[in-house]
Amino acid sequence: LHDVHNNRCVLRSTNTGKVTLKPFSPDFIEIDVLSSGRATEGIMAWRSRNGIRYYYQTTKVNGRPVNRYIGRGDDAEQVAAEVEERKASRNKTRLEILGAREQVTVADHLAKLSDEGTDLLLEACLRAQGYHRTAGHWRGARRAKSIRSFS
Amino acid sequence: VIDRFSWLVEQARSGNCEVLPELREVLDGRPELWQFYGNLGRLAELAWIEALVGKDLFLKENVQRKLAQIRADLGVGHASPLERLVIERIALNWMRVHHADLAASQAMTNSSSTKMLEFWQKRLTDAERRYMVSIGALATVRRLLPTEAIQERAGAEEALPTIQSQADTPAGDLMPPLRIVGRER
Numbered sequence: 209l210h211d212v213h214n215n216r217c218v219l220r221s222t223n224t225g226k227v228t229l230k231p232f233s234p235d236f237i238e239i240d241v242l243s244s245g246r247a248t249e250g251i252m253a254w255r256s257r258n259g260i261r262y263y264y265q266t267t268k269v270n271g272r273p274v275n276r277y278i279g280r281g282d283d284a285e286q287v288a289a290e291v292e293e294r295k296a297s298r299n300k301t302r303l304e305i306l307g308a309r310e311q312v313t314v315a316d317h318l319a320k321l322s323d324e325g326t327d328l329l330l331e332a333c334l335r336a337q338g339y340h341r342t343a344g345h346w347r348g349a350r351r352a353k354s355i356r357s358f359s
Numbered sequence: 360v361i362d363r364f365s366w367l368v369e370q371a372r373s374g375n376c377e378v379l380p381e382l383r384e385v386l387d388g389r390p391e392l393w394q395f396y397g398n399l400g401r402l403a404e405l406a407w408i409e410a411l412v413g414k415d416l417f418l419k420e421n422v423q424r425k426l427a428q429i430r431a432d433l434g435v436g437h438a439s440p441l442e443r444l445v446i447e448r449i450a451l452n453w454m455r456v457h458h459a460d461l462a463a464s465q466a467m468t469n470s471s472s473t474k475m476l477e478f479w480q481k482r483l484t485d486a487e488r489r490y491m492v493s494i495g496a497l498a499t500v501r502r503l504l505p506t507e508a509i510q511e512r513a514g515a516e517e518a519l520p521t522i523q524s525q526a527d528t529p530a531g532d533l534m535p536p537l538r539i540v541g542r543e544r
Contacts, residue, residue, distance in 0.1 A: 301472040318403035325396035335371040
């Protein structure tokens, strides 16, 4: 999927489903990543028979993809346009969320490390003072007091 | 040092009392341990300020003043090193809450999709939870650990990052309306 505005590409691995964001390269044009990875509203929407194109809409019924015959002509074109519009809207949202997540990835990671470190130090200080944790609560005030008075 | 320290805490967690003297020794005699986690907190703070204000230096200044005010309100001036770390964490989580809050408001104003709103709402809930946990941690430290004991233990007041004392600045009045600024492409 090519995000023209930001000149980036979203690539989804068909094997692992992992999504990566990369700068746009013309090589990516040929890769129909999103549609090949999804069963709904997919790549076989238009089918050609005797030189005439017919539109099939793929929907999910009880979790299974079902092809619904739409036909040809203006009605089919309209349905196809609506499906494309929905798909574009979904992809736009997906890109927005990816961008937002990317923007705070480093900050999130550092905050997580800092949180973990502070927790570790807090726990070390409490345990060194003789406290122990039971069901999420720190206990052992009497023992801690005796350790303090001893030291 | 960090690996050994983590191992000692792990042992203490599993009830091994024999490691407690060494744990105390590490806490007493290794100021770099406190410095390491203090610096980590400072790095995280800078990263969050950048995420919150982008390259706007005026906003950056105001956010920093607000953070200094939060720290001062929580008594960072006469806090033990451990308390300071926890206070830093509270300030950091305050920023995370406001970042998510602003982003959620912007998503609502810009009529973004439901998925986008859900994404920011989830982040907001998570940030609020972390904020409350960090406040709880400060309460635990103040209730259970006497200040003098920790100050003696760490002995590393100078090792911790210096905190600007701007308590007198009415930062809340100076704060202009914030907005999330995207990374420059």
